[in-house]
Amino acid sequence: MRNRADAPIGVFDSGVGGLTVARQIVAAMPHEEIVYFGDCLRAPYGDRGPEQLADFSRQIVDFLTAKGVKALVVACGTISARIFETVAQMTDVPIIGMVKPGVDAALTATKTGRIGVLATAGTVASGAHKAAISAKRPDANVFAVACPLFVPLVEEGWFDGDVADLVAKKYVSALENSGADAVLLGCTHYPLLACAIEKALPPGVAVIDPAIALADSLKGILAEQNLLREDGEKPTHQFYISGGKEKFDGILKMIFGQKYEAKIVKI
């Protein structure tokens, strides 16, 4: 029997954004194999209701479970913010979402206790980051800004340049008088716009990509359960999508290299 630690880590998202999370996992744990699912056909998830989000998540969890994953990463800001507990009930393997690691990292980074959150409209409306921050630090001030154009910008491939800079400036201007000294990227697409966002912020403000904290936290969980794969050949990852191959492959190759391409599956 294959050693359980040799099993892959399942990572899923509504689309391409979760690749920024997969990238950080691989950076932190280079011997781990990723099985990724991106539901590009049904993306974006932002405006969907909780029942539909749960239905989609169950299909994806079943798909990744059938691939024998040893752990699951909800690399989708919307699912993490809105139905993480529901999804956690769907599996027996360790599961981790975006909100907790991001919030922990933001609380570590802030000195003033004033934290900006950039996210999709749905994630902002969920209030998940605000609730998680307040639970740990009741005196903290959270300034959440919905940035609906960031996802389409990333999907268009306009990561930098004048449009990205201008749009980032518009959204970030809402934080101008907030005194926030840490800004949490509440959507997994946003790290691809990190340069534009950093340029738009005053110097000295920390920009938090939750994926870095998530990878670190996941590494701890796997080590604790003797599930960490620490040596052996560097694995080849697997990327599955429900559609939209051309757009996905473009960003996949940019992040993981030319040898990769996604396979379309019906789940």
Added chain:
Amino acid sequence: MRNRADAPIGVFDSGVGGLTVARQIVAAMPHEEIVYFGDCLRAPYGDRGPEQLADFSRQIVDFLTAKGVKALVVACGTISARIFETVAQMTDVPIIGMVKPGVDAALTATKTGRIGVLATAGTVASGAHKAAISAKRPDANVFAVACPLFVPLVEEGWFDGDVADLVAKKYVSALENSGADAVLLGCTHYPLLACAIEKALPPGVAVIDPAIALADSLKGILAEQNLLREDGEKPTHQFYISGGKEKFDGILKMIFGQKYEAKIVKI
């Protein structure tokens, strides 16, 4: 029995874009009543497959038929470009889509026979405008440009201003050396960006909103079949949506006035 001409006109779209079409219908036929359905919950339609588009269309056609409409307007660029003939089979009332009126208007406007088409990626990929133009004028040159950020821009409410201008300039620059003297707006969201698009084009290029030609063509069809309502009190229109009320109502009130708001229905 109510006079058949008194029945409303059904107009549908994946979301809010079709309101630009409804607006032109009301401008051309001020005594006509509109029953509108916007499938905001399942928008955008751009990346969906033909079977799913047909399923959604059938549900909407059934909903509007139950409202007793005397004619149907497919105010959605994607459905019009990709499955218009299929949808036309679903109803016995006169039905009209976006492609034919837009193409006719562009062919009337162009002197050089060089026509630009701005549309969503899916509509560009369908080749529907190019095929319709070539069928009528085989020597015409069609330059289709996918503009994926236009719909999110409209949905963000950034119709004008520096971001709209810059994004329009980027997309329109693809037409720079084309010699096109007529540019067809191939998506019903785009007329809301008409100012930015016009500014980005050289002077003398005609920007074609197919909704104007559609309204004119629909008026002719209704008159011919004795279905035109030419007098009586100005009617109150009805707007139904599958979700996303806040965003929809914002644009609805801007176009049709403060007294209107949409009703969420399950179809």
